[in-house]
Amino acid sequence: MELPQMPELMGLSLLVGLLALVATAAVARGWLRTEEDKASPPVRQKANESKKSGSKKQKQNQRVRKEKPQQHTFTHRLLAAALKSHSGNISCMDFSSNGKYLATCADDRTVRIWSTKDFLQREHRSMRANVELDHATLVRFSPDCRAFIVWLANGDTLRVFKMTKREDGSFTFTATPEDFPKKHKAPIVNIGIADTGKFIMTASSDTTILIWNLKGQVLSTINTNQMNNTHAVISPCSRFVGSCGFTPDVKVWEVCFGKKGEFQEVLRAFELKGHSASVHSFAFSNDSRRMASVSKDGTWKLWDTDVEYKKQQDPYLLRTGRFEEACTMPCRLALSPDTHVLALASGTSIHLFNTRRGEKEECFESVHGECIADLTFDITGRFLASCGDRAVRLFHNTPGHRAVVEEMQGLLKRATSESTRQRLQQQLAQAQEALKSLGALKK
Secondary structure, three states: OOOOOHHHHHHHHHHHHHHHHHHHHHHHHHHHHHHHHHHOHHHHHHHHHHHHHHHHHHHHHHHHHHHOOOOOOOOOOOEEEEEEOOOOOEEEEEEOOOOOEEEEEEOOOEEEEEEHHHOOOOOOOEEEEEOOOOOEEEEEEOOOOOEEEEEEOOOOOEEEEEEEEOOOOOEEEEEOOOOOOOOOOOOEEEEEEOOOOOOEEEEEOOOEEEEEOOOOOEEEEEEOOOOOEEEEEEOOOOOEEEEEEOOOEEEEEEEEEOOOOOEEEEEEEEEEEOOOOOEEEEEEOOOOOEEEEEEOOOEEEEEEOOOOHHHOOOOEEEEEEEOHHHHOOOEEEEEOOOOOEEEEEEOOEEEEEEOOOOEEEEEEOOOOOOOOOEEEEOOOOOEEEEEOOOEEEEEEOHHHHHHHHHHHHHHHHHOOOHHHHHHHHHHHHHHHHHHHHOOOOOO
16 A cells, blocks of 8 residues: 655645635624624614714704794884894783883793883893793783783683893883683783772683772673773773773773772663674773774774763763774784874784874885784874784884974963963974984975
């Protein structure tokens, strides 16, 4: 037998050894990869989740940026100021009785208190009161300006906030422990506090008006019998509560108290009759001797309500004007404290009328990005305020200054004493100077 040669045998052995090493390395590598795969899915999953969550957040942020409404821009030569601090739409405003503050409420869960002395400044300061777990749709100052009440959108009731003044002039706001009990069965159209501080009024869109004491007890329930209520308000003298709605009239009641301040009863006082369709809104003058109303019949009316209604004397119609926009859409109304100017808002526009002549003097178009929600004059009649988006816009009341000029010129012709003439001349000069500074003096 012939044996293989030694070199060939050694080469074969080396080849077999190398193949065995390669196979062993491949098996080991496969095992390690398997173990890695077993251990790595959570890590990989976390990485994928973080990528997904990151992309979701980016998409959400992009969506928020897209959905965030842009602030409406408006300019006009008579625009005195724009108050911008709310992040939600403003639904209601109220000037304090001392004229120092303006309260606004919005669906951003805050009430803001503005200083009126800052209106013509570059910066407009405001103090914020948070409405916990809800938001306010209506706000009203108390007569002493040490508190305010709000109507809660979700709670459907009244909440009272007390205002405590700090040494630096700012306020702290504290809600009372308990809200008023729920009594209304329909959405609220307005609230108010009597200037005497004796009662609170709330009115809902059915036919209900409630008279409350300050402790949250219902003193009286009024059924207006107007099919539905569109507006209700307390007169500045605190004697009357009026309402309007589907019927073509404005009904007024007297809220009666005894000599010791105790509540007695609510009596029917008088009505404003003359419109031929439902009444959108109405207002009292500062002295409660005049009223104005606007109706779906396309007219506004000014009334003399300084009458002896207990002797069945009816109010006198002083002036009727046309406002065609009222035929097709709801309107807001504001009457200047001296009754010289009537402001009417429909949609996003405001129209100012001279009540002595019945003529339209100013018109502001596209004032807000949303329909105007509230309209009011400050207690001096110098400014008209409106809200409808996230800003309050304040206008110079130039028709009011012109009305003063006309009135003073007429009184000067009839003045007999020198002291009276000097006083009238001074008032005339002030009104003319105000118009001149605004570029609104008619030559």
